[in-house]
Amino acid sequence: xxxxxxxxxxxxxxxxxxxxxxxxxxxxxxxxxxxxxxxxxxxxxxxxxxxxxxxxxxxxxxxxxxxxxxxxxxxxxxxxxxxxxxxxxxxxxxxxxxxxxxxxxxxxxxxxxxxxxxxxxxxxxxxxxxxxxxxxxxxxxxxxxxxxxxxxxxxxxxxxxxxxxxxxxxxxxxxxxxxxxxxxxxxxxxxxxxxxxxxxxxxxxxxxxxxxxxxxxxxxxxxxxxxxxxxxxxxxxxxxxxxxxxxxxxxxxxxxxxxxxxxxxxxxxxxxxxxxxxxxxxxxxxxxxxxxxxxxxxxxxxxxxxxxxxxxxxxxxxxxxxxxxxxxxxxxxxxxxxxxxxxxxxxxxxxxxxxxxxxxxxxxxxxxxxxxxxxxxxxxxxxxx
Amino acid sequence: xxxxxxxxxxxxxxxxxxxxxxxxxxxxxxxxxxxxxxxxxxxxxxxxxxxxxxxxxxxxxxxxxxxxxxxxxxxxxxxxxxxxxxxxxxxxxxxxxxxxxxxxxxxxxxxxxxxxxxxxxxxxxxxxxxxxxxxxxxxxxxxxxxxxxxxxxxxxxxxxxxxxxxxxxxxxxxxxxxxxxxxxxxxxxxxxxxxxxxxxxxxxxxxxxxxxxxxxxxxxxxxxxxxxxxxxxxxxxxxxxxxxxxxxxxxxxxxxxxxxxxxxxxxxxxxxxxxxxxxxxxxxxxxxxxxxxxxxxxxxxxxxxxxxxxxxxxxxxxxxxxxxxxxxxxxxxxxxxxxxxxxxxxxxxxxxxxxxxxxxxxxxxxxxxxxxxxxxxxxxxxxxx
DNA sequence: AACAGTTGGTTCGACATCGAACGAAGTATC
DNA sequence: GATACTTCGTTCGATGTCGAACCAACTGTT
Numbered sequence: 001x002x003x004x005x006x007x008x009x010x011x012x013x014x015x016x017x018x019x020x021x022x023x024x025x026x027x028x029x030x031x032x033x034x035x036x037x038x039x040x041x042x043x044x045x046x047x048x049x050x051x052x053x054x055x056x057x058x059x060x061x062x063x064x065x066x067x068x069x070x071x072x073x074x075x076x077x078x079x080x081x082x083x084x085x086x087x088x089x090x091x092x093x094x095x096x097x098x099x100x101x102x103x104x105x106x107x108x109x110x111x112x113x114x115x116x117x118x119x120x121x122x123x124x125x126x127x128x129x130x131x132x133x134x135x136x137x138x139x140x141x142x143x144x145x146x147x148x149x150x151x152x153x154x155x156x157x158x159x160x161x162x163x164x165x166x167x168x169x170x171x172x173x174x175x176x177x178x179x180x181x182x183x184x185x186x187x188x189x190x191x192x193x194x195x196x197x198x199x200x201x202x203x204x205x206x207x208x209x210x211x212x213x214x215x216x217x218x219x220x221x222x223x224x225x226x227x228x229x230x231x232x233x234x235x236x237x238x239x240x241x242x243x244x245x246x247x248x249x250x251x252x253x254x255x256x257x258x259x260x261x262x263x264x265x266x267x268x269x270x271x272x273x274x275x276x277x278x279x280x281x282x283x284x285x286x287x288x289x290x291x292x293x294x295x296x297x298x299x300x301x302x303x304x305x306x307x308x309x310x311x312x313x314x315x316x317x318x319x320x321x322x323x324x325x326x327x328x329x330x331x332x333x334x335x336x337x338x339x340x341x342x343x344x345x346x347x348x349x350x351x352x353x354x355x356x357x358x359x360x361x362x363x364x365x366x367x368x369x370x371x372x373x374x375x376x377x378x379x380x381x382x383x384x385x
Numbered sequence: 386x387x388x389x390x391x392x393x394x395x396x397x398x399x400x401x402x403x404x405x406x407x408x409x410x411x412x413x414x415x416x417x418x419x420x421x422x423x424x425x426x427x428x429x430x431x432x433x434x435x436x437x438x439x440x441x442x443x444x445x446x447x448x449x450x451x452x453x454x455x456x457x458x459x460x461x462x463x464x465x466x467x468x469x470x471x472x473x474x475x476x477x478x479x480x481x482x483x484x485x486x487x488x489x490x491x492x493x494x495x496x497x498x499x500x501x502x503x504x505x506x507x508x509x510x511x512x513x514x515x516x517x518x519x520x521x522x523x524x525x526x527x528x529x530x531x532x533x534x535x536x537x538x539x540x541x542x543x544x545x546x547x548x549x550x551x552x553x554x555x556x557x558x559x560x561x562x563x564x565x566x567x568x569x570x571x572x573x574x575x576x577x578x579x580x581x582x583x584x585x586x587x588x589x590x591x592x593x594x595x596x597x598x599x600x601x602x603x604x605x606x607x608x609x610x611x612x613x614x615x616x617x618x619x620x621x622x623x624x625x626x627x628x629x630x631x632x633x634x635x636x637x638x639x640x641x642x643x644x645x646x647x648x649x650x651x652x653x654x655x656x657x658x659x660x661x662x663x664x665x666x667x668x669x670x671x672x673x674x675x676x677x678x679x680x681x682x683x684x685x686x687x688x689x690x691x692x693x694x695x696x697x698x699x700x701x702x703x704x705x706x707x708x709x710x711x712x713x714x715x716x717x718x719x720x721x722x723x724x725x726x727x728x729x730x731x732x733x734x735x736x737x738x739x740x741x742x743x744x745x746x747x748x749x750x751x752x753x754x755x756x757x758x759x760x761x762x763x764x765x766x767x768x769x770x
Numbered sequence: 771a772a773c774a775g776t777t778g779g780t781t782c783g784a785c786a787t788c789g790a791a792c793g794a795a796g797t798a799t800c
Numbered sequence: 801g802a803t804a805c806t807t808c809g810t811t812c813g814a815t816g817t818c819g820a821a822c823c824a825a826c827t828g829t830t
Contacts, residue, residue: 031788033788057796058796060795
């Protein structure tokens with residue numbers, strides 16, 4: 001009776017923050033009567049309750065609505081090749097606890113998922129609450145229809161694997177999977193109140209992927225491969241051999257690995273990109289120069305894409321986005337190289353959600369997935385606190 | 386009473402071709418009862434009538450529905466810098482008569498629109514029928530909200546001009562304006578039964594623009610500037626000066642003007658790109674080589690965009706798309722340079738609608754615009770044949 | 771020629787949403 | 801503290817869409 005799409009939207013919104021009926025009506029652009037009717041259903045089903053009143057704004061004060069169920073948790077995971085970030089979030093998409101564990105994708109899906117599942121259980125034991133759903137970011141293309149990882153260049157042995165099914169088997173709750181850059185774009189879009197309807201979120205890690213938001217919705221392309229700019233040709237990299245077998249790819253000059261490598265050839269050894277960032281922060285000129293150059297090259301490659309897509313916002317995530325030289329280099333390249341009409345109003349910024357963007361996007365998808373389960377109201381009402 | 390959005394969709398569909406109620410229900414994914422109810426309204430309003438029966442398919446034969454009004458015409462115009470194609474189409478988007486006239490955009494909007502309007506009147510005088518609406522393709526960005534041309538690099542004096550208003554004043558019917566590449570994409574998408582949901586349509590003329598279809602809808606970008614790849618940097622053009630003041634732009638090596646220029650430097654003079662095409666068809670090796678190289682460079686520039694956008698189809702329009710060497714060169718570059726997951730299922734073809742693609746897109750927009758006029762039913766019913 | 775099978779179209783009750791009108795519960799003003 | 805004003809929420813009739821059941825009209829088979 002209350003499993004309609006509107007009910008889901010209302011639950012999501014109320015879970016995020018207490019609101020009054022009239023505020024909901026305005027936010028959602030629906031008639032007050034429609035909201036009231038639905039809220040009645042939800043209250044009858046025991047999912048929502050009135051809790052206190054909003055301050056009057058010159059007239060009758062509104063009654064604040066809260067979600068009855070507050071101990072539900074979604075587990076969200078962001079996978080890299082060597083590490084995974086694991087976190088628990090509530091239904092309002094707020095992250096309550098998180099941790100990082102060492103994994104090795106080369107060990108294959110089963111072993112990796114078991115490590116991740118163990119960490120989820122451990123976080124649950126510490127934090128309490130009931131696990132309702134899981135969302136995971138994969139560093140490679142994901143066919144969300146068939147629900148499998150496809151041809152992930154950095155994850156041999158994972159092709160056609162249904163990671164969601166493995167997680168479901170291990171944790172006993174619904175799970176969803178999507179590409180990391182896609183989820184970062186979704187997370188950043190959702191966590192901004194001022195987000196443009198069309199945006200590109202760049203995730204520069206081992207490879208360089210982007211997530212695309214079109215008209216407020218995630219765009220995944222015709223074969224779930226959209227957003228890949230790793231192998232865009234840049235002149236400055238013409239001599240460099242890429243892992244894909246070609247030369248001149250953006251990855252060979254703007255990825256984390258490339259930066260570490262470039263520093264090594266100038267005699268400076270850094271363990272990983274995090275160390276490089278620390279050096280930049282300490283004012284190391286060599287590190288600074290290499291990072292700026294990486295940003296410049298990324299900006300150059302992005303300029304074609306930005307001219308084509310004409311986004312309102314470009315968000316940068318990944319470790320490098322913490323360095324302001326990097327962000328500034330990307331921005332200045334875009335402003336210099338793109339058409340005036342395209343740069344008019346264009347924002348180029350580090351993601352506000354930082355490295356949690358992917359986790360937030362995963363939480364959103366996991367919650368939506370959960371709320372679309374047919375058995376939802378039962379779960380909520382008979383395990384509610 | 387029958388001005389709802391469903392009514393518009395039904396009218397459009399019935400105008401395109403006679404159909405039965407049950408076929409409409411299937412096509413539109415609506416309940417048969419919904420269709421019947423709406424058709425009753427439309428018949429009561431005198432907009433639709435039953436005309437004959439469909440052959441039985443093993444059961445009760447359907448009754449074919451036709452639009453009552455068949456002499457209505459929309460005028461569609463595709464503007465270039467020196468020429469404009471003017472045509473009349475019916476409500477089914479079929480072009481009945483067309484012509485080409487010489488214009489000069491440097492004369493400014495008023496004079497140009499007057500020339501165009503005169504040609505529309507002349508076509509109407511020849512063909513008969515009542516003019517209902519006008520659609521025009523502009524070779525530059527168009528802000529469809531404010532309904533003005535913005536910063537058109539090749540049309541000085543047209544900035545912030547409302548061409549639609551000028552046409553309305555001259556012809557006395559509603560008019561709409563949009564960018565030529567956008568409308569070509571829309572037209573090609575609509576005229577294919579097998580079109581992919583996400584596609585890029587390349588219009589290579591003076592500049593090189595693309596129109597983008599996302600999930601079956603035209604995507605225009607955040608500032609109506611999407612699709613511009615004219616100034617994408619290509620290595621082979623590094624030495625060439627572009628009209629934009631930079632070097633290395635795609636336009637300097639892959640546009641029609643660039644091809645004519647390149648042939649001139651090898652001592653071969655062609656008046657325009659049409660002549661070059663004729664030479665290619667005659668097997669002229671120099672012309673062939675230059676056209677193939679243009680296609681190769683376009684393909685190279687497109688590869689970044691295709692990796693990013695992951696379309697199902699790429700359509701080529703504009704004069705050059707008539708040369709199969711050109712299409713083949715673009716296709717082979719895309720297949721070679723894009724990721725396997727992106728090229729899986731990717732089609733790269735000359736537009737089926739050919740150079741009419743823009744006119745068809747303009748007809749679509751003009752018809753939609755017309756059907757969204759509040760006074761529509763009156764117009765239709767009291768002037769119907 | 772009767773009858774089963776198939777497809778086309780309508781009727782009717784259910785449901786979601788809307789908008790207008792109204793009652794409820796405050797604040798501001800005199 | 802009466803009165804106007806503002807905001808919140810509900811009631812109620814109208815509208816659009818759906819799906820199930822039903823009637824209508826044809827084909828093919830026996």
